[in-house]
Amino acid sequence: MIELRSLPELCIQRRRESACSTCGAREFSVCGSLAPGDLAELDAIAEHIGLQAGDPLVHEGDAATSLFNVTSGSMRIYKLLPDGRRQITGFLFTGDFIGLASGDTHAFSVEAIEDTSLCRFRKSEYRALARERPALESALLNRAAHELSAAQNQMLLLGRKTARERVATFLVDLPDRDPARPSVGGVVHLPMTRSEIADYLGLTIETVSRELTKLKTAGIVTLLSLHSLRVEQPERLRAIAEGVQERSALSA
Amino acid sequence: MIELRSLPELCIQRRRESACSTCGAREFSVCGSLAPGDLAELDAIAEHIGLQAGDPLVHEGDAATSLFNVTSGSMRIYKLLPDGRRQITGFLFTGDFIGLASGDTHAFSVEAIEDTSLCRFRKSEYRALARERPALESALLNRAAHELSAAQNQMLLLGRKTARERVATFLVDLPDRDPARPSVGGVVHLPMTRSEIADYLGLTIETVSRELTKLKTAGIVTLLSLHSLRVEQPERLRAIAEGVQERSALSA
DNA sequence: CGAGTCGTTGAAACACTTCAAGGCTTGTGG
DNA sequence: CCACAAGCCTTGAAGTGTTTCAACGACTCG
Incomplete structure (x- = not known):
């Protein structure tokens, strides 16, 4: 149980x-x-x-x-x-x-x-x-x-965070979860599909995809492949995850 | 912790x-x-x-x-x-x-x-x-x-249920939580405010209030006071809580 | 090469939130 | 006892973030 x-x-x-x-x-x-x-x-x-x-x-x-x-x-x-x-x-x-x-x-x-x-x-x-x-x-x-x-x-996260905050939180927390695959140089390994990420964060796959794209466009992460990405600006990602709003950017 | x-x-x-x-x-x-x-x-x-x-x-x-x-x-x-x-x-x-x-x-x-x-x-x-x-x-x-x-x-509940399902789940589960105040005849005691219910269910107070009103209008519950109500149709309430959709009614 | 799966992107729809107003209850003081 | 303020709740109307619907692109596999 x-x-x-x-x-x-x-x-x-x-x-x-x-x-x-x-x-x-x-x-x-x-x-x-x-x-x-x-x-x-x-x-x-x-x-x-x-x-x-x-x-x-x-x-x-x-x-x-x-x-x-x-x-x-x-x-x-x-x-x-x-x-x-x-x-x-x-x-x-x-x-x-x-x-x-x-x-x-x-x-x-x-x-x-x-x-x-x-x-x-x-x-x-x-x-x-x-x-x-x-x-x-x-x-x-x-x-x-x-x-x-x-x-x-x-x-x-599920009750009070926005879609962007949820995705950011996920990317911040995931690397620490798998002791067998420690994060090196900000690279995050995502063994799961978008559908699984969505069902974990209480979102749809489309929303997850869109928010990842926005984080990429803002220069906060780089998508290396479907199942790995690199965090370029960890402090901004963490700020978003905690709900500290950014003035401009990322709006669109 | x-x-x-x-x-x-x-x-x-x-x-x-x-x-x-x-x-x-x-x-x-x-x-x-x-x-x-x-x-x-x-x-x-x-x-x-x-x-x-x-x-x-x-x-x-x-x-x-x-x-x-x-x-x-x-x-x-x-x-x-x-x-x-x-x-x-x-x-x-x-x-x-x-x-x-x-x-x-x-x-x-x-x-x-x-x-x-x-x-x-x-x-x-x-x-x-x-x-x-x-x-x-x-x-x-x-x-x-x-x-x-x-x-x-x-x-x-927070990731996948609708507002109505959340409120119904809350009303189904709450009576079993307090051993000091067992539910008698379907009467549910709500010591907390609407604001607390909302923050528990990941909703706003307005949505909680509206959904309670709809459950009342549908004849599923009776509001006795601000802090107590009676469940009139437990099986319908349970069905809603589990996400089993009702065809008609309750729509508005 | 075609089928299938998975992911991305756009446009429309909608569930819930936000904003706003008013009602009910409670407590306090004149 | 009434007036009034302060909470709390309800209800309506407008706004919006996310979902839904739809199309297309990328990759894998037989």
């Missing part, structure tokens, strides 16, 4: 002795300052999964028996209305958790955006381990706290 | 031997199935606080040294943009927690809507207790999970 995102600085990567025979994954990430003993036990109950772009992982209404940790790639988590309207509530990257909630069914769907690998923990085994190792539970609570804070920021 | 709301069914009320000498509060609520020993220890470190309508509890940017549990009344939790635009990210009622996050400053503000009483726990004391009593940490994680699920629902 819930999904917990990592903060890069809280993540430590632990390399396995050898690649998993099933899926080839070589590492998995856990959050917080876990002791080596905790890591070893966590490792012991992990099962590796590989997904191709577009593959579903969980579907709204599914029984929630497992807990997942993304080890590479990116995913979308979303909710649907009966008529098909979609709200993407988050993108998941390396280190993010999925499905920690206490309920017995998922209240959202999760699909792979690109080829993605994960670790799966059976919830029963995980809970048993968490009882023995309180640091695990504590680390998860920390993640939940950060995730809630991010959710509040997103509510502010 | 985070705020955790209770689910009524998870809350147990525990009556104190006598009223608190400072504020007069007689009970506080904790979540989950805590053992009597845990309750007693929690009780021992609790400090009682009373607020009047409008009083602030925490301000965005404040150092986060305490953790609060609402024992009566209602509060608003919100974030602001520099130009004053406000997004209320949640309303808090009896049993709800405030400030569980790990960070050292609050990322939101909290104010009392009506006269409200709370229990305060010093974070350091609480964490020490949680280390000894894992059930406490576990109960908080459950709360965080439910809160995250609610946040995802709100993102769906």
Whole structure:
């Protein structure tokens, strides 16, 4: 029922002795300052999964028996209305958790955006381990706290920001989300489509496209390809994201 | 940094031997199935606080040294943009927690809507207790999970629902939020103003007022007073909330 | 090369906001 | 007890940011 995102600085990567025979994954990430003993036990109950772009992982209404940790790639988590309207509530990257909630069914769907690998923990085994190792539970609570804070920021965006502010906020925040692909020289990697960005920001694809074009025309960003751009004026982008209006320019 | 709301069914009320000498509060609520020993220890470190309508509890940017549990009344939790635009990210009622996050400053503000009483726990004391009593940490994680699920629902509302669907959703969900004031015969108590409802739903006060009027005209609700109404046709209200469009009526 | 998917751009439509006026309620002071 | 000011809410009319509808361009794949 819930999904917990990592903060890069809280993540430590632990390399396995050898690649998993099933899926080839070589590492998995856990959050917080876990002791080596905790890591070893966590490792012991992990099962590796590989997904191709577009593959579903969980579907709204599914029984929630497992807990997942993304080890590479990116995913979308979303909710649907009966008529098909979609709200993407988050993108998941390396280190993010999925499905920690206490309920017995998922209240959202999760699909792979690109080829993605994960670790799966059976919830029963995980809970048993968490009882023995309180640091695990504590680390998860920390993640939940950060995730809630991010959710509040997103509510502010969806409820009160203009289209331009939403797109700017998205470009400012995204680079910090994926620890596996740190931003270099202001280059932002966008694995998702315009449609996914739109459904994440509560806009249409046309509006996203138009606002990106305006940011480009204003010289604030340069579009390198459909899935990457470079931020040329980070301070202006940040100002727009925070709702600090610019007098002229960008109006048209 | 985070705020955790209770689910009524998870809350147990525990009556104190006598009223608190400072504020007069007689009970506080904790979540989950805590053992009597845990309750007693929690009780021992609790400090009682009373607020009047409008009083602030925490301000965005404040150092986060305490953790609060609402024992009566209602509060608003919100974030602001520099130009004053406000997004209320949640309303808090009896049993709800405030400030569980790990960070050292609050990322939101909290104010009392009506006269409200709370229990305060010093974070350091609480964490020490949680280390000894894992059930406490576990109960908080459950709360965080439910809160995250609610946040995802709100993102769906803010990003993809129409004004009418938002107001309908609000009226459907609100009665279940306050365990201290259960809904009887479809009567919904609204302690907050239209302005607060608007800032919660990402609308203006005029739009909220108009949509309430339309629901009244359609015979779906009856306005009893400014701060209470009765739902006459719950199934129609629920259908609207879920985005199931009605053919005719309600159009104007 | 044609089909399909995804993205961009323009024009028209519309849902919601903004601006404006008035009503209702509450509290205060003469 | 009434007058009056101050909030809060409702309602109407005009304005606008975003959506919807439509066409076209770019890229990928068989």
